[in-house]
Amino acid sequence: MLAHGHMIPMLDMAKLFSSRGLKTTIIATPAFAASVKKARESGHDIGLTIVEFPPKGSSLPDNMVSFDQMTTPDLLPKFIEALSLLQEPVEKLLQELNPNCLLSDMFMPWTADSAAKFGIPRLIFGGTNCFSQCCSEQMHIHKPYKNISSDSEPFVVPDLPDKLTFTRTQIAPFLLVEGNGDKFAKLRQEMRESEKRSYGVVFNSFYEVESAYADHYKKVLGRRAWHIGPLFLCNKAGSQEKAQRGKESDINEHECLAWLDSKRPNSVVYVCFGSMASFTPAQLHETAIGLEASGQDFIWVVRKGKNGGENEDWMPQGYEDRIKGKGLIIRGWAPQVMILDHPATEAFVTHCGWNSTLEGICAGVPMVTWPVFAEQFYNEKLVTEVLRIGVSVGQKKWQMAASEGVPREAVTKAVERIMVGEEASEMRRRAKYYKEMARKAVEEGGSSYNSLSALIDELSSYRPPAKQIRISW
Numbered sequence: 001m002l003a004h005g006h007m008i009p010m011l012d013m014a015k016l017f018s019s020r021g022l023k024t025t026i027i028a029t030p031a032f033a034a035s036v037k038k039a040r041e042s043g044h045d046i047g048l049t050i051v052e053f054p055p056k057g058s059s060l061p062d063n064m065v066s067f068d069q070m071t072t073p074d075l076l077p078k079f080i081e082a083l084s085l086l087q088e089p090v091e092k093l094l095q096e097l098n099p100n101c102l103l104s105d106m107f108m109p110w111t112a113d114s115a116a117k118f119g120i121p122r123l124i125f126g127g128t129n130c131f132s133q134c135c136s137e138q139m140h141i142h143k144p145y146k147n148i149s150s151d152s153e154p155f156v157v158p159d160l161p162d163k164l165t166f167t168r169t170q171i172a173p174f175l176l177v178e179g180n181g182d183k184f185a186k187l188r189q190e191m192r193e194s195e196k197r198s199y200g201v202v203f204n205s206f207y208e209v210e211s212a213y214a215d216h217y218k219k220v221l222g223r224r225a226w227h228i229g230p231l232f233l234c235n236k237a238g239s240q241e242k243a244q245r246g247k248e249s250d251i252n253e254h255e256c257l258a259w260l261d262s263k264r265p266n267s268v269v270y271v272c273f274g275s276m277a278s279f280t281p282a283q284l285h286e287t288a289i290g291l292e293a294s295g296q297d298f299i300w301v302v303r304k305g306k307n308g309g310e311n312e313d314w315m316p317q318g319y320e321d322r323i324k325g326k327g328l329i330i331r332g333w334a335p336q337v338m339i340l341d342h343p344a345t346e347a348f349v350t351h352c353g354w355n356s357t358l359e360g361i362c363a364g365v366p367m368v369t370w371p372v373f374a375e376q377f378y379n380e381k382l383v384t385e386v387l388r389i390g391v392s393v394g395q396k397k398w399q400m401a402a403s404e405g406v407p408r409e410a411v412t413k414a415v416e417r418i419m420v421g422e423e424a425s426e427m428r429r430r431a432k433y434y435k436e437m438a439r440k441a442v443e444e445g446g447s448s449y450n451s452l453s454a455l456i457d458e459l460s461s462y463r464p465p466a467k468q469i470r471i472s473w
């Protein structure tokens with residue numbers, strides 16, 4: 001999938017597979033090949049093959065190479081179509097590479113057919129966790145949002161291990177309208193159907209962080225799944241690799257470390273909303289004032305070039321002077337894992353993308369949850385209600401376009417709650433527990449380590465169903 005939130009863990013996974021003795025090749029597009037090349041240069045034994053994107057026949061403009069560029073409604077269907085046009089070039093590569101297994105992103109449902117043509121199993125990787133998949137599936141089965149009178153009326157998703165409450169505003173609008181011909185809704189349906197034709201799902205997650213849901217997924221929903229993460233903990237990354245995940249940082253890593261080193265331990269709030277979410281200038285303005293009023297030291301990552309990031313009109317008058325020494329604004333890409341791992345970092349304000357959430361869990365920092373879109377509203381519930389290592393900022397509206405609606409007071413209050421007082425100490429204690437669990441899971445003999453061993457063993461003796469035959473070009 002052409003998005004950093006998917007490619008970063010894919011590369012981590014390739015490194016893990018290769019370290020476990022599996023010959024591994026990544027198929028990437030030119031825009032996402034640089035980090036794979038870098039990993040190869042630093043000694044990881046990973047193959048790389050490149051497919052052009054947009055592919056031949058696509059109606060997507062040539063400069064549209066990444067999912068986060070799909071900012072207008074007309075581009076999304078073209079992007080989905082372009083993904084499906086990758087089928088032919090990918091199948092040609094499969095013919096050449098002759099692999100024993102194809103692991104592909106959930107957004108490429110046609111890869112289930114490609115794998116079947118070659119008589120090999122297809123594993124799905126979705127970049128997310130098992131918890132959100134369970135929520136999404138039970139939501140799809142029961143459609144509890146149908147029996148309510150208003151968008152803001154809470155409802156419970158039935159049959160889940162916990163009693164989790166949502167409102168209609170927290171669900172993607174295209175999922176609420178059945179048979180609406182929406183391309184994305186159609187893709188979701190194809191993804192669901194392709195899961196039945198696939199061997200199973202691998203999760204960048206670990207059993208201990210969502211055990212009830214891992215069991216639910218297998219025993220109640222009848223799916224096959226392997227928890228093999230946190231993937232980024234599986235590889236002993238050097239500081240350079242840690243600082244430059246996905247992209248080169250827009251701040252010098254030494255400058256960033258020096259800033260953090262100048263702070264007391266456990267005193268800094270890190271604020272970042274991933275690689276795709278965007279905010280209106282008004283929301284950036286409210287966030288700025290809310291953070292300042294919390295009185296806490298902070299690092300805040302403001303994305304460049306999208307909705308307000310490109311000019312600085314949103315910034316309160318005299319803001320940067322006022323926060324000098326207390327707040328560091330990084331414009332663009334931050335060395336997130338490096339910042340989260342620093343002893344000065346105490347809490348994380350996150351949009352609840354799964355990679356960020358997992359990185360927060362592995363760093364043992366409590367979180368302020370501020371979901372924007374995708375499955376982030378589910379992940380928020382995992383953090384705040386199941387693991388109880390975070391507090392919500394109160395955003396209740398799923399917004400794919402520039403997000404807004406969180407007042408300054410809510411930002412201040414959530415940051416204060418996560419940093420100060422008895423409730424904060426309790427969350428911190430729990431967060432440290434999950435950090436420990438995450439590390440244990442990937443060690444030899446840990447749950448994720450064993451799960452991958454079991455998967456490799458199983459796949460070694462894979463025989464295709466009788467009707468699947470290998471084709472040749």
Ligand code: UDP
Binds near residue numbers: 006245246301332354
């Ligand atoms: N990331 C980063 N620096 C940034 C923004 C994001 O290193 O300035 C990384 C982050 O560590 C995570 C990924 O990009 O690994 C974002 O994935 P996530 O699932 O959290 O969110 P998405 O970008 O898919 O919404």
